[in-house]
Amino acid sequence: MISKEVVISSKTGLESKMAARLIQKASSYESNIWIQKDERKANAKSLLGLLSLGISPGDTITIITDGRDEATALSELEAFANNGMAE
Numbered sequence: 547m548i549s550k551e552v553v554i555s556s557k558t559g560l561e562s563k564m565a566a567r568l569i570q571k572a573s574s575y576e577s578n579i580w581i582q583k584d585e586r587k588a589n590a591k592s593l594l595g596l597l598s599l600g601i602s603p604g605d606t607i608t609i610i611t612d613g614r615d616e617a618t619a620l621s622e623l624e625a626f627a628n629n630g631m632a633e
Contacts (some may be wrong), residue, residue, distance in 0.1 A: 547610065547611070547612040547616070548610075548611055548612075548616055548617065548620055549582075549608050549609060549610040549611070549620070550608065550609050550620055550624050551606055551607070551608050552606070552607055552608075552609055552624055552627045552628065553604060553605070553606050553607075554601055554602070554603055554604065554605050554606075554607060554627065555603070555604075555627070555628060555629075555630050556603060556630045556631045557603055557630070558603065559601050559602040559603045559605065560596060560597075560599070560601035560602075560631075561597075562593070562597065564631045565593055565596040565597055566593065567631050567632075568581075568590060568596065568623075568626070568627075568631060569590065569591055569592070569593060569596070571622070571623060571626055572590040572591050572619075572623065573591050575611070575613070575615050575618070575619040576613050576614050576615050577611045577612055577613025577614065577615050577616045577619045578611070578612045578613055579591065579609070579610070579611050579612075579619060579623070580609075580610040581596060581599060581601075581607050581608070581609060581610075582607060582608040582610060583599045583600075583601055583605060583606075583607050583608075586598070586599055587610070590609070590623075607627075609623050609624060609627070611623070
């Protein structure tokens with residue numbers, strides 16, 4: 547299991563459209579992926595879970611990956627988040 551802190555740079559935070567993009571990206575990996583904000587953690591492949599975190603622009607989150615492709619998943623999800631959740 548590995549993790550990395552990332553600052554959300556999208557202008558809208560993690561609202562439903564951005565969450566859907568993140569889910570689509572996270573679902574392409576075999577690893578289990580979680581997003582943590584403060585003390586709360588949600589499955590990165592769950593829309594309701596992500597929305598329940600209430601992630602706003604500028605918030606710091608932790609991306610946690612665990613599985614066979616964890617390093618690739620973490621690296622690519624970090625780049626995805628740093629790019630404003632755009633491909």
